[in-house]
Amino acid sequence: MSKLAIEIHNLAVYYGQTPALTNVCLEVAEGDYLGIIGPNGGGKSTLLKAILGLVPVAEGSVRIYGQSPSHSRALIGYVPQFAAMDKNFPITLFEVVLTGRLRKRLTPFFRYSSQDKDITYELLARVGLADLANRQIAELSGGEFQKMLLARALALNPKILLLDEPTANVDAVSRDQIFSLLAELNKDMTIILVTHDLLAISSEVHRLACLNGKLVYHGEPEINEDIVNSLYGCPVDLIAHGVPHRVLREHKEHDQHFGPISYQGNIEHIKHNELQSYSSECGYREEKAE
Numbered sequence: 001m002s003k004l005a006i007e008i009h010n011l012a013v014y015y016g017q018t019p020a021l022t023n024v025c026l027e028v029a030e031g032d033y034l035g036i037i038g039p040n041g042g043g044k045s046t047l048l049k050a051i052l053g054l055v056p057v058a059e060g061s062v063r064i065y066g067q068s069p070s071h072s073r074a075l076i077g078y079v080p081q082f083a084a085m086d087k088n089f090p091i092t093l094f095e096v097v098l099t100g101r102l103r104k105r106l107t108p109f110f111r112y113s114s115q116d117k118d119i120t121y122e123l124l125a126r127v128g129l130a131d132l133a134n135r136q137i138a139e140l141s142g143g144e145f146q147k148m149l150l151a152r153a154l155a156l157n158p159k160i161l162l163l164d165e166p167t168a169n170v171d172a173v174s175r176d177q178i179f180s181l182l183a184e185l186n187k188d189m190t191i192i193l194v195t196h197d198l199l200a201i202s203s204e205v206h207r208l209a210c211l212n213g214k215l216v217y218h219g220e221p222e223i224n225e226d227i228v229n230s231l232y233g234c235p236v237d238l239i240a241h242g243v244p245h246r247v248l249r250e251h252k253e254h255d256q257h258f259g260p261i262s263y264q265g266n267i268e269h270i271k272h273n274e275l276q277s278y279s280s281e282c283g284y285r286e287e288k289a290e
């Protein structure tokens with residue numbers, strides 16, 4: 001059995017008196033590629049922050065290769081949400097990626113080494129942005145911006161990569177390029193990708209977890225309507241086109257799951273990359289579902 005990269009037991013995180021996560025148990029094996037879906041406010045970002053040690057753990061534990069998150073920072077690359085970034089900050093793409101080489105806070109008279117700069121150029125080439133190195137980040141497209149964040153997350157050659165909505169604000173071509181890159185990176189690193197957008201889960205993920213305050217499913221990357229409806233708290237249509245990629249199937253007894261969910265929904269074939277989901281009833285409507 002492969003080594004565990006991440007072990008989370010009975011995790012609870014509160015903001016003030018309000019629980020963001022309760023009773024979350026999750027194990028991620030080394031080399032795994034886990035997709036986590038769930039509605040906005042479902043605690044996905046909070047879970048990533050708990051893995052990074054950026055939010056206090058009220059109950060339970062998080063272990064990264066057996067260590068606490070605070071001792072594991074160097075092992076983890078993190079792509080934060082696009083929305084959380086100041087896109088008008090006067091800085092070039094190269095400089096942003098270069099900051100990923102920092103191991104500690106900046107000190108007076110600090111200088112990056114020539115190796116830091118060489119690695120930064122290599123990373124920009126790897127994500128296809130070498131030609132834009134000196135461009136201001138305000139002038140980048142959504143796809144270029146996300147690739148820049150990905151390059152920055154790779155700057156210290158992490159063993160684990162966490163991505164928060166990495167294809168938000170990204171066109172379909174850039175999304176596919178990002179997914180191809182992640183599949184390539186997954187040969188060397190464990191990946192967790194979270195998103196509220198069912199379209200934004202790469203078909204390459206090995207396993208899927210569904211999070212809405214607590215984990216409501218964790219297992220094979222095949223989900224049925226009941227799970228999705230339960231997760232989003234409202235009906236979500238799953239519409240398929242073309243060659244089936246994922247198969248919605250009846251729950252089998254040995255599948256892991258958490259919470260009171262019926263798995264006896266309709267069995268349908270869906271093509272993952274062209275999955276369209278929406279429900280106007282609860283305001284959950286995907287821009288790409290048009």
Ligand code: ADP
Pocket residue numbers: 015019020038039040041042043044045046047
């Ligand atoms: P998601 O990433 O699934 O959209 P989040 O982890 O961002 O969910 O948020 C989970 C819940 O915690 C939400 O109700 C959100 O409003 C709340 N929350 C997140 N960050 C904070 C914060 N810094 N202070 C207070 N509440 C927060």
